[in-house]
Amino acid sequence: MLLFLEQCLNGLQFGLLLFLLAAGLTLVFGIMDLVNLAHGSLYMMGAYFAATFTAWTDSFVAGALLALLATLLLGMILEVVALRPLYGRDHLDHVLGTFGLILFFNELVRIVWGPAGLSLPLPTGLIYPVELLPGLFYPTYRIVIIVVALVVALFLYVLVMHTRLGMLIRAGASNREMTGALGININLLYTLVFGLGAALAGLAGLMQAPILTVQIGMGENILILAFVVIIIGGIGSIRGAFIAAVLVGLIDTVGRAFLPDLLRLVLSSRGASTVAPAMSSMMIYLLMAIVLVLRPEGLFPASGK
Amino acid sequence: MKQLLMGTVALVALGVAPAAAQQPVKIGFISTFSGPTAVIGNDMRNSFEIALDHLGRKMAGKPVEVVYEDDQQKPEVGVQKSQKLIESDKVDFVVGFIWSNVLLASLKPIVDSQTFLISANAGPSQIAGEQCSPFFFSTSWQNDQTPQAMGEYMNQKGVKTAFLMGPNYAAGKDMLTGVRFTFKGQVVGEELTRWPDQLDFSTELSKVRAAKPDSVFVFYPGAAGVQFLTQYVQSGLKGQIPLYTAFTIDETTLPLQKDLALGVPGAQEWVNDLPNEANRKFVADYRAKHQKGPSFYGAQSYDAANLVNSAVVAVNGDLNKKDAVRDTMRKADYASVRGPYKYGNNHFPIQNFYLQDVVKDAGGNLALKTVTTIVKDSQDKFHDRCTMKW
Numbered sequence: 001m002l003l004f005l006e007q008c009l010n011g012l013q014f015g016l017l018l019f020l021l022a023a024g025l026t027l028v029f030g031i032m033d034l035v036n037l038a039h040g041s042l043y044m045m046g047a048y049f050a051a052t053f054t055a056w057t058d059s060f061v062a063g064a065l066l067a068l069l070a071t072l073l074l075g076m077i078l079e080v081v082a083l084r085p086l087y088g089r090d091h092l093d094h095v096l097g098t099f100g101l102i103l104f105f106n107e108l109v110r111i112v113w114g115p116a117g118l119s120l121p122l123p124t125g126l127i128y129p130v131e132l133l134p135g136l137f138y139p140t141y142r143i144v145i146i147v148v149a150l151v152v153a154l155f156l157y158v159l160v161m162h163t164r165l166g167m168l169i170r171a172g173a174s175n176r177e178m179t180g181a182l183g184i185n186i187n188l189l190y191t192l193v194f195g196l197g198a199a200l201a202g203l204a205g206l207m208q209a210p211i212l213t214v215q216i217g218m219g220e221n222i223l224i225l226a227f228v229v230i231i232i233g234g235i236g237s238i239r240g241a242f243i244a245a246v247l248v249g250l251i252d253t254v255g256r257a258f259l260p261d262l263l264r265l266v267l268s269s270r271g272a273s274t275v276a277p278a279m280s281s282m283m284i285y286l287l288m289a290i291v292l293v294l295r296p297e298g299l300f301p302a303s304g305k
Numbered sequence: 306m307k308q309l310l311m312g313t314v315a316l317v318a319l320g321v322a323p324a325a326a327q328q329p330v331k332i333g334f335i336s337t338f339s340g341p342t343a344v345i346g347n348d349m350r351n352s353f354e355i356a357l358d359h360l361g362r363k364m365a366g367k368p369v370e371v372v373y374e375d376d377q378q379k380p381e382v383g384v385q386k387s388q389k390l391i392e393s394d395k396v397d398f399v400v401g402f403i404w405s406n407v408l409l410a411s412l413k414p415i416v417d418s419q420t421f422l423i424s425a426n427a428g429p430s431q432i433a434g435e436q437c438s439p440f441f442f443s444t445s446w447q448n449d450q451t452p453q454a455m456g457e458y459m460n461q462k463g464v465k466t467a468f469l470m471g472p473n474y475a476a477g478k479d480m481l482t483g484v485r486f487t488f489k490g491q492v493v494g495e496e497l498t499r500w501p502d503q504l505d506f507s508t509e510l511s512k513v514r515a516a517k518p519d520s521v522f523v524f525y526p527g528a529a530g531v532q533f534l535t536q537y538v539q540s541g542l543k544g545q546i547p548l549y550t551a552f553t554i555d556e557t558t559l560p561l562q563k564d565l566a567l568g569v570p571g572a573q574e575w576v577n578d579l580p581n582e583a584n585r586k587f588v589a590d591y592r593a594k595h596q597k598g599p600s601f602y603g604a605q606s607y608d609a610a611n612l613v614n615s616a617v618v619a620v621n622g623d624l625n626k627k628d629a630v631r632d633t634m635r636k637a638d639y640a641s642v643r644g645p646y647k648y649g650n651n652h653f654p655i656q657n658f659y660l661q662d663v664v665k666d667a668g669g670n671l672a673l674k675t676v677t678t679i680v681k682d683s684q685d686k687f688h689d690r691c692t693m694k695w
Contacts, residue, residue: 003515010507115339116347119531119561122539127565129541137514139539142507211536212504213341213528221502257508260496273473273497 002136007257008250013142015249016149020204021222022229022241023156024197030236031172032190034086035094038078038101039201039226040219046071046202047209047218048109051118060123067206068199075198079191087190106216117215120206145207152203156238169193173236228284232291234298244299248284255280329370330617330624333390335383335401335411338375341528344557345403345602346375349425352603353400355590356610364617372396378403378501380410387411391418397624398423400609403526403602405429405448405476409436416440419627421634423612425605428653429475430482434690437651442634444608444641445601446574447653447685448476449483451551452524454658454679455572456487459520459549461679465490467549468518470509470533472500472525480524480551486686493518504532510540518546526552531561538565554663556600559671566663566671574654575604575643576661576675583640598672604642615639635695651691655684 021043028036049070054063078101086097122141129137160166168189171179180186205219212218229248233240259280263272291299334353336346350373362369372394376383383402390396391414399415400423402408408427415422416438424432428447432438459467467490471477477497485492494516496509513521521542525533530553537543543565550571559566577588577598587607591599599607612634619633620626637648646656660676 003511006511006514007508010511013507014505116343117341117528121561121563122535127535127538129539137541139507139536139541141539212532215341215528216339253508257512269495270478270497273495277499277503 002133003257005133005136006138007254009138009142009146010257011250011253012246013146013249014253015246016146016153017204017208018222018225018229018249019242019245020149020152020200020207021226022233022245023153023238024200025226026230026233026235026237026241027169027173027193028197029230031169031176031193032087033176034083035091035098036083036197037095037098037223038105039197040223041102041105042071042075042078042198042201043205043219043222044109044214044216045074045105046205047120047214048113048118049202050206050209051120051214052113054120060120060126064206068202071202071205072195072199075202076191076195078198079194083194084187102220109216115216117213120209120214122210141210148203148207152200153242160238165192225284228288230298232288232299234301237298237300240298240300247287251283251287252280255283327367329368330364330398330613330622331394331396332369332371332613333387333394333396333399333401334371334373335376335386335390335399335407336373337378337403338373339377342378342403342526345527345600348557348600348603349401349403349606351595352587352591352599352606353610355587355594356607359586359590360610360614364614365620365622367617367622376402376404376407378407380404380407383407383411384414387415391415391420396420398613400606400613401425402427404474405479406474408432409475412436412438412441421613421627421630423609425609426602427476428479428685430479430685430687431475433651433653433685434687437691437693439631439652439693442612442648442652443654444612445605445654446656447687448479449486449687450683450685451572451574451658452480452483452522453487453686454683455522455549455551456484458570458572458660458679459484459522460487460489464488464520464547464549466493466519468492468494468496468513468516468521470496470498470506470513470521470523470525472503472529473497474500476526477524481522483551484522488522490519501529504529506533506536507540510536510542513546514540514542520547520549522549522551523553524551527558530554530558534558534562534565534569554661554673555602556598556673557602559663559673560597563671567665569663570676571661572658572679573601573661574656574658575601576659576673577604578673578675579643579659581640581642581644584642584644587642608639608641608643611639611641612637649684649688650693650695651685651688652693653685653688655682657681658683 025039028034046067049067050063053066054060057063086094126141130140132138160169229244230241233244256277259276260272263276336349338346357369374386390399398421402424403426405427409429422441424443426445428443428445433447469481471481548569554566554571615638616630616633620629635648646654649655658679660679661673662676664674666672
């Protein structure tokens with residue numbers, strides 16, 4: 001029972017990290033109708049900035065905050081310089097353009113930081129586990145990730161539902177032409193939204209960095225999962241991204257945890273270890289395929305009809 | 306006039322021909338020089354360069370040329386680079402190979418071209434057995450040997466149950482098989498994690514906690530070793546369940562693992578403080594040049610350079626005498642930094658394995674230290690499946 005709870009916490013943590021990445025992606029896709037493959041690169045830049053600033057300031061928190069600011073600025077600059085020409089064009093043009101950005105960022109990182117990657121050590125206070133329930137130990141840092149991600153989710157909810165900016169965002173996601181026709185400064189809105197998305201991606205990258213390495217191309221694998229999440233959740237919908245991300249995180253983790261043991265009943269141990277991760281990945285894509293067939297606009301679509 | 310010109314050109318060409326005897330010894334070095342495991346490739350390259358410096362950058366009077374190629378930790382890239390080295394650069398020796406899967410993919414093209422292949426790290430069981438080749442030599446070990454030694458040590462410590470973890474590729478499977486071969490206790494769980502992209506072990510560590518074993522054995526080379534140890538400590542398991550390792554803690558990972566690695570033992574055929582003259586010189590010169598100590602990857606590369614040198618010197622630079630080259634290499638007649646060793650019929654070393662521990666030295670710095678010899682003259686268990694006899 002405790003094992004199951006612990007695996008669920010693992011899944012929740014992974015899902016929430018995925019949510020941070022997917023939230024930015026869904027906002028950009030929903031409001032600006034921009035397929036942004038470079039989102040994974042912003043995730044990577046967030047991690048690299050955090051590693052560098054933490055080394056400079058000797059403080060994890062200061063380094064993280066500076067990295068967030070840097071990624072926000074980077075996102076806004078990127079939007080103005082590289083992405084404005086892409087608006088209104090075919091999605092394939094977006095794919096081509098932002099794919100070029102991926103290559104650009106990978107090479108930039110190689111030139112500035114070298115090919116070997118960096119590491120981001122945790123502050124000593126966060127290294128040891130905390131006892132949540134008697135006998136249930138869980139790493140403190142992962143709890144921090146869960147808490148921060150939930151706080152950000154709450155902040156996004158308040159932003160989108162209860163502020164003017166949020167109202168503009170929802171309007172833009174529902175009907176872009178109308179919003180522009182009403183005299184809203186669409187350019188500024190787009191820049192802000194993109195910056196917000198970039199900051200979220202950077203946050204995901206820098207929070208993941210102490211657990212995994214900081215290396216070139218680290219955003220590419222998780223970006224694919226983020227796209228799956230926004231398709232399942234509904235493009236433009238943050239609530240959908242949240243629920244889908246947690247779902248995907250739980251399926252992936254619980255699948256990896258319990259499938260091998262289930263498969264060992266019928267396969268050899270080595271065979272089970274090879275097949276199980278493949279099967280749990282397959283289940284995620286299967287879920288996406290089912291959603292596309294039964295409810296193509298996603299589980300919680302943004303434009304309510 | 307034209308004939309005179311032609312004649313002069315022919316004479317000059319003839320005059321140039323003897324200078325071709327100064328044709329260099331060409332060595333191709335394949336390792337990983339990008340990504341998080343580049344630190345290993347750099348250690349190997351640094352050590353290989355120091356070995357060449359110690360040899361005066363000449364072997365049997367001929368200059369040595371090395372072409373370094375990056376396999377990016379991918380078998381398909383490794384094969385491309387191997388083919389480039391043998392077909393385009395026409396090297397006499399191919400040295401290197403950190404990863405067993407990269408080595409297995411490149412083995413056939415290289416040995417089919419009758420070029421000598423010296424593995425300075427990877428030692429998959431297939432090459433020790435059915436796929437053994439007269440053109441392949443190892444200056445490292447066979448993958449199963451090191452974990453077998455660790456299994457012996459776990460027996461000596463009276464460990465009753467163990468949970469095994471490793472990455473799901475050729476070497477990972479070899480390692481876990483190796484421990485099972487010698488460990489006399491009960492294996493209560495085994496997990497093979499996806500390689501090389503799975504760096505988050507939370508799921509598997511939760512299973513370890515639930516299984517409540519006496520000990521955990523892991524094999525996670527390079528960056529994965531850093532991540533594993535960090536997460537092992539974060540999950541609180543480090544104080545509760547002793548950890549036994551192979552290839553997870555070494556001089557390349559210790560600077561990142563820091564105090565987390567204190568007191569975690571590993572088995573190895575070479576430790577930086579082995580008391581022989583060649584090793585002292587190697588470690589001292591490496592430290593002087595690079596301000597840090599070499600790892601076992603580097604030590605094995607240093608040995609590879611000297612093994613090649615012993616053969617080139619024996620044939621006096623005439624590398625077409627491949628049989629003579631092979632016979633000399635079989636004698637392992639050079640000053641290895643691990644001490645003297647012999648070759649088995651499959652061209653894998655028969656050597657001692659030591660227990661290494663992580664301690665704080667007098668200056669408060671973390672260092673790896675030899676504690677004891679676990680096993681002497683260990684030979685891999687696949688040599689019977691190799692049909693070579695000599």
